[in-house]
Amino acid sequence: MELRVLGCSGGIGGAAQRTTALLLDRDILIDAGSGVGELSMEALCRIDHVCLTHAHLDHIAFLPLLVDTVAGMRQTPLTVHAPAAVIEALQRHVFNGTIWPDFSRLPTTDAPFMCYHELSPGRVLRLGDRSILPLPVDHSVPAVAYRIDSGQASLVFSGDTGPCDAFWQAVNAIDNLRILIIECAFPDRERDLAVLSKHFCPSMLADGLAKLERACDLYITHLKPGQAEATLAEVESCLGHLAPRRLSNGLVLTF
Secondary structure (H helix, E strand, C coil): CEEEEEECECCCCCCCCCECEEEECCCEEECCCHHHHHCCHHHHHHCCEEECCCCCHHHHCCHHHHHHHHHHHCCCCEEEEEEHHHHHHHHHHCCCCCCCCCCCCCECCCCECEEEEEECCCCCEEECCEEEEEEECCCCCCCEEEEEECCCCEEEECCCCCCCHHHHHHHHCCCCEEEEEEECCCCHHHHHHHHHHCCCCHHHHHHHHCCCCCCCEEEEECECCCCHHHHHHHHHHHHHHHCCEECCCCCEEEC
16 A cells, blocks of 8 residues: 655645645545645546545645546545544535535435545444554544554554544554654644644653554654744654654655
C-alpha cells in the first residue's frame, strides 16, 4: 500500500501550504482538505472512497468541490465514510442545499452522486485488501484517528487530537505498527491554546509519546504556517531520540 501526502499543513499560504489530504493507493482519500486540489482530473475521477477524521473545514474543504467536479464522470456514487456525528455535521452544515447541494439526493435519491457510510467504533472498514479501523482521539469536535493495515504493516494517522490515553492504548495494541503520523499544531508558547482547542504542542506530545510502547517511524503533521520551524525545533529538542520527521507534501509512504 502507498500513502501519498497531498496536504498536511495546519493552514494555507502558497504552494507549500495545503491542508490535510492523504491519498491511499489511487482510490481512497483520508480527509479532503485543500491538498485534494493537487490531483489531476484523471486522478480525481479514480477516487471512490473518502474517509474523514472529523468535520473541521481544513479536513473537508475540498470534499464539496470534489463531488461536484467528478459527479458527471462517475458510474457509481462517491462514498464518504465517517462516524455518525461527522456525517450529521456534513448534512446539516455543508450539503444542506444552502452552502452546497445535497449530492446524496442528487440527481435522484435512487442514484445519487454521493453516499454516506457510517463508521462504528471498533469495526473495521474493508476496502479490497485494505483494512481501515477508526481509533479514539480527543478533539474539540467528534473525531477519530485511523489505523490503515496492509496485512504486512500498519500506519496510524492521528487526525486532530490532544492528550488521549485511549489513543495510546489502541496504538500499543497494534503488533505490526510501522508508521505513526501525529499532529503537533502549536509551539509550546501557545500551550494554553493547544489545551483549549485539544491539539498537541511539543511538550504535550512528548508526554503522550512517552506512553508509546511500539517502535515505529514518526512523522509530525498539522504544523501552523509561520510557526512550523519553531514548533519543529521544540519537537526535536524533546523528542529527538525518536527521530521525528516532518510530514511534507508529495511524500509517499509504503507499508
